Structure formats: C-alpha cells, structure tokens
Amino acid sequence: MNKLEIQNLTKTYGKKNANDNINITLENGVYGLLGPNGSGKTTLMKQITTLTTPSRGEIRYNGKNIVGLNDEYRTLLGYLPQEFGVYKKFSAKQFLQYVAALKGLNSKIASQKIAQLLNLVGLFEVRNKQVGKFSGGMKRRVGIAQALLNDPKILILDEPTAGLDPQERARFRNLISQISRDKIIILSTHIISDIESIAKETIMIKEGAILMKGTHRDILGAMEGNVYTIRTSNEEEVHEIQNKYKTVNIQRGVNDIELRVISEKMPHYKETQVVEPKFEDVYMFYFDLENTTEV
Template sequence: MKLKIENVTKVFGEKHAVDGVTVELTNGVYGFLGANGSGKTTLMRMLAAVSRPTTGTITLNGEEIGKMGDRYRDLLGYLPQHIGYYKHFTVEKFLYYIASLKGLEKHAAKEKVTELLETVNLTEKRKTKMGKLSGGMKQRVGIVQALLNDPKILIVDEPTAGLDPKERIRFRNLLAAIAKDRIVLLSTHIVSDIEYIAKEILIMKNGRLIEKDTPQNLIHYIQKKVWCVTAGEAEVPVYQSTFKVGNISRQPEGIELRIISEEKPAANAVNVPVNLEDLYLYYFDEEVGA
C-alpha cells in the first residue's frame, strides 16, 4: 500500500498552512513532529479526506483519495485532535453508534468493542456516560473508535493529550503492534510519543516539510551539536540569552547546562549523547529547560 502526497498546499486567506509538501508513505509508523502551528493538523485533515488541498494531490495506490469516496473511508481510521461526544451516551453505546456508521454488523461490533476496551483499559467504564469521563478516558475512547473498522490507514492527531505516562506507553505499544500491515500517521509535538516506534520522522515547520528520515539518522545529524557546560550562577542568564538551552540541573560542582550549538559554546564544553528532545530544540526555538 502506498499513500503519496504530491506538492500539496493548503491556503487559508493569505496564509499557507501547508506549503508544497511531497512525501511517499508505506506500511509502518510515521511521526509528524512540529510545534503548534506548523501545519501538522491541516495536513492530517487532508489525509483523512476531511479537507481538500488547495493545490496538489493525495493518492492511494495511484488513485486520488477524493475520487475514492467511501472506498477510502472504509480503509481509514481517524482520531482528530478534538473529537465530539454525545455526553449522555454510555461508552459502549457511543462506540456501537460509531461502529454502525462504519458499517460493522452488530455481532462483530460487540466483539470489537469488547476487545478494544480491554486494550485501552476501559472495560470497567463501558456503562459509564461519556460526560462523566476524565479527559484522558475520553481520549482512550477516541482511540477505540478510530480502530473499530480495523483500518489500513490510521491517522492520529496529538493522540496522547490528557494521557498519563503509563497510558502513553500503552498507546505507543498498541501503535507499534498494529503497524506491521498498515500505514500509521502520528502527529505530535511530544517527542517521546514517536522516539521508539517511528519508522521515519517527518519534521514540519511553517507549513513545510523540512526533514524526513529515520530517528537514528536525524539524531546522528546533530551528534556534534549538543554540549554539556558547567557554569556558575551568574553565567546562566548569559548562556540562556546566547544559546538554545535544553536543560539546566544543579550539581555539586556547579550548574550543568545542556546546550544545542553549531560551535563549541565554552572552553569546558563537552559533547554528550543526543536524544530526540535535542532534535526538537535544534529545529524549533522553544526552550525546554529553565
């Protein structure tokens, strides 16, 4: 299966939310990484056929998804960043309703709902009304509805918002397990969501796709650009105003700063092993320390 995005642009007024993106996707997990406003959600909506490109094409195995209609939607599972719920429906009633919209027969829907509620640890909440659930539980119900039709293309936009660390791990393991024979697209600004499961990471900035590679290759690219510097209290603001500081920790010998810089930032600076948080900070201006 091949999902191909060719020179796709989406314009709102004078703003290019997505600007000339071209990429080819096959089975496996792809992590779309970018800051808020980078164009990830707009691209996800076009891939989910919720929105159409202003220019460019999106094809599945050579056929435009807009012309496939229900044949494309039958292959699709979609968890948007914000999903609407009927607050007076119980969890299972809501899921049976979604299953019917997706064309599942009653017996098959019952089996699938039971299986997936167990997977996301919500079996005991199946009779609870949606309006009574926490934000994290609602997000898990959203994950279930996206998987009901056993989709061959799964699109999830910021899926771990509201989930605690244990639930994040459970969800990442679920995506890794199901990705063997399907395309999984995961949009996030949280690097730990994709660090260990992404086949490739696609970095978006200002609507453009600026990098696409394996996590290992992307990390290797900045291997000599991440430094550890030990500084005094008075020096810290100077480093913060001059460099991208990824982390600050107090040690007996002084304050350790993790700095991303093309050049050696101080005489006592030493290169340290790189992680995806360093990669994020390298491409984006947000400071994650302090």
Template sequence: MLTVRNLTKTYPGGVTALDGVNLDIPAGMYGLLGPNGAGKSTLMRTLATLQEPDSGTIHLDGADVLADPDTLRSRLGYLPQEFGAYPRTSPEVMLAHIAVLKGIATEKCKPLIEFLLHRTNLWNVRKQSIDKFSGGMRQRFGIAQALIGDPRLIIVDEPTAGLDPVERRRFQNLLSQFSEEQVVLLTTHIVEDVANLCPRMAIMGKGKVLAEGEPDVLTRALDGRLWRMKVQREDLAALGANHNILSTRNRAGALEARILADAQPTGSESAAPTLEDVYLATLNAAGIDTGLNDAMAA
C-alpha cells in the same frame, strides 16, 4: 504507503498552513513533530478528508484520496485532537453507531465491538457514560472507534496530551500493537512519544516538512557536534551571540546550555544527542523561535 505530494493550503485570513508538503509514509508508525501552528492539524484534517487542500495530491496504496474520499473513509481510523461523544452514551452504543456509519456489516458489528472493548480495556465500563470517563479512558475509547473497520490508515492527533505517565505508557503500548500493517500517523509535540514509538518521523514547521527520516539516523547526524556547557544566566546572551544554543536547562543548581557547533566551544564537553536536540536544531535552523530568546532576554 501514503504519498503526499505538494500539498498546499492557505486559509482565507492569509495564514499558510501547508506550504508544499511532500511525504512518503510507509506502513508502521510515523511520527509528526512540530510546534503549535506548524500545520500538523491541517495536514491531519486534510488526510482525514475533513477539508480540502488548495492544491496537491494524496494517494493511499495508489488510490487517489481526494478524488474518491469515501473509499478512504471506510478504511480510515481517525482520532481527532478534540472529540467527544453524545451525552449520556456508553462506549458500546457509540461504537455500534460509528461501526454502522463506517459501513460494517450488521452481523459483524457485535463481535468487533466486543473485541475492541477488550483490547482497549474498556470492557468493564462498556455501559458507563463516556462523559464520566477519565482522560485516559476517553483516549482509549477514541482509539477503539478509530480501529473499527480494519483501517489501512490511522490518524491520531495529539493523543497523549494531558495524560498521566501511566496512561501515556498504556496508550503507547496499545497504539504499537495495531501498527504492524497499517499506516499509523501520529502527531504530537511530545518528543518522547515519537522516540518511543516511531521507526520513521518528520518535523514540521511553518507549513513545511523541515526534516524527515528515521529518528536514530537523524539523531546520529548530530554526533560529535553537540556540546554542553555550564553558564551563568547573565552570560547566556553573550554565548548565544557566538554559538547556536539549542536549549538550556537547570542542572544541579546551575544552568547548562546545549550548543550545536562543528568545533568544540571552549569550556564545553561533548554531549550525547537526543531526539529533542534534533527537533530543536531543526526548528532553529528554520528560524522558528523555540523560546530561547525569552530565556536569554530574562
């Protein structure tokens, strides 16, 4: 169980990245959704002990992380959003190096690395240079290095960005295999990842936690309040003035708006809510632009 209390962080430039974040994250996969600039990466880096918050506390299984970061570090798996490897270095060598730095006993390194290379399907390329890996292979290497040392907390920051659908599915499968006992924290802006993987999730925006809970429960809260309706592009602005439009999409040559309302707007029909609707509704409620204003202005 990872407990985060009142975490705040303001950067010297005056940007408030974290604004009183409270989270209780049980074992298992936990999804963190949010637009760019929501403070996700700051939260991840803080939890990975790469930077300190201005105030607040973090406890993992009751132990104070900020007071004694090295204890967490030895049981932490961190897959940063952007990472690389030393040039002309194979995954085998790189994993061995990280294992030693994590403090794995020397005699345990070799079997552990063999195991991880097999599990991440990198065994056949274990002697190739990581520079030459494709995006998917690189991410799998990333997860392999994060799994060294039987981590209690695994943090994966935007792991599926830029992967093709097959690699993304493969990565999701890999991740879910390892998330039974540990806390796995996954940030993404791909809603589908969270819907597929995470029993619990939170939505962040402007440095705050805007919504938290199980995806199904959050989705069901919109039951009976979500409507879809065909509109002409020029009527969109007028509709937006009276209704809370979550999103618009092109469907069969016409524009379809999804509207959140307690009473059915005239001319609309009921729609089944998805996690994406939850995400957009939460951001709308917090006054965060989801790109709709541009669509209406266009």
C-alpha cells in the same frame, strides 16, 4: 502493502500557505509528525482524511487519487481528532455501537469488534459506565477505540496521548506498535517520547513545509557534534551562555551548574563537553524554541 503518496500538496488560506508543496511517501508503519503549534500538522492530517481539499497537488492511495476513490477510500480511514467529542450520557459500549452504525458496520461484527477494542484499551470493565463520568484519559481511550472500529488501513491520530498518565501512554504505545504491521499510522504529538518509542520515521514540519523526514538515527545523526554540556559555578557566565547559545536545559547541582546547549561550533568555556544528541535537542534546534528547562 499500503502506500500513500503525497505529491506537491499545498493548502492556501488567503495569502498564507498552511501546507507548502509537501512531497512524502508513506508505507506500513508508524510515522511521527513533529512540529510546533501552527506548523501545518493538522491541515495535513485533515487533507489526508478528506476533511479538507488541497489547493494544489494530490494524495494517492496505492496509485489512485483519493478524490476518485471517494467512499471506498474513507472506509479505509480511522481518525482521532485533537478535539474529540462524546455523547456524555452514552455508555462506552453504546457510544461505540453508535459510531459503528455511522460507519455502516454489520451489527454482529461490530458487537464482537467493540468487545475486543474495549478490552484492548482497558475499558471493558467499565463498558456500561456513562462516558461523561470518565476521566480525560479514559475518554481519549474511547476515541482510540472508535478510530479502530473499521480496522482502518490508514490511521490518523492527532495528539492521541493528551490527558493520558504515564501508564496509559505506555499502554497506548504498546497498542500502536501491535497494530502497525498492516497499517499506515500517522501520529501527531508534542510528547517527544511517544515518537521516540514507536515511530519508524519522523516527519518534521515547520511553517507548512517539510524540514526533514527520516529514521531516528538519520535525524539524531544530523545533530552529531552540535550538542554540548557546559559546567560553571558563575551565575554571570550562566546568563552569558544563555544569551549566546540555544540552551535546552539548566541543571543546578550543589557546587556547580550544568547547561545543555546547541551550537554549530564548540563553545569556548573551560568545562565544555560534546554529548550525544537527544530528540529534545532536535526539537529545540529546528523549531527555535525560547523556553529553557531548569531543574
């Protein structure tokens, strides 16, 4: 069993706390890291991967401070940053061989591992094609493969499904579920469905601090009774509702308009109904987004 303990972790840039006294414990499984841009997600991941040192606090792996573990800890890490660069003239196979050499892997073992991973991410048939000619989604899959080369015990994925089409995202989710039994996997994404599908717990972060950590049931349960649909045919009423309540969605039908809203008290409109919360509602409620989806 792997155990990562993050204790009183604070990272300060000037007068701003990018991370503010974070305390969480992670064990084997997938954790979704959810928050708006600038919330501190990337700073947290960079500290876990030792790319950034904390201003205060510490991170412990199986009871030992990662600062003292040095290279021993780094050999346990796999990391896919949001901005992932490749050598365009390398083939996928050559690029992974290059990364394997940087990680100090035995060439024979690396060759076998590369073949397995290329097959796993669906790139084996194009392994000799230049990466520069790959689509954005294919490049992300190369990135996922390089992060898995050393069979990491801690896998950090920053927006891993960016640029992937729905079929590729489904393949990615299956892959992550398949390998998560003996790994701590932290997955930061704006695609809520990715977290809903595979994360055993979600960590919600805003302005550098942890808002909530829990299972989907825990998080959705906290929203019970706060999500409603309101039906109306009056456009003026639509504007009034939008001004009074956080509106997640507006769906226009043939004869009426349905608004999905979040409120701690039941809205007083004729056709109002309480509904089961979704993760999209959670995101809107905690991160106070102003954008409304209209269909």
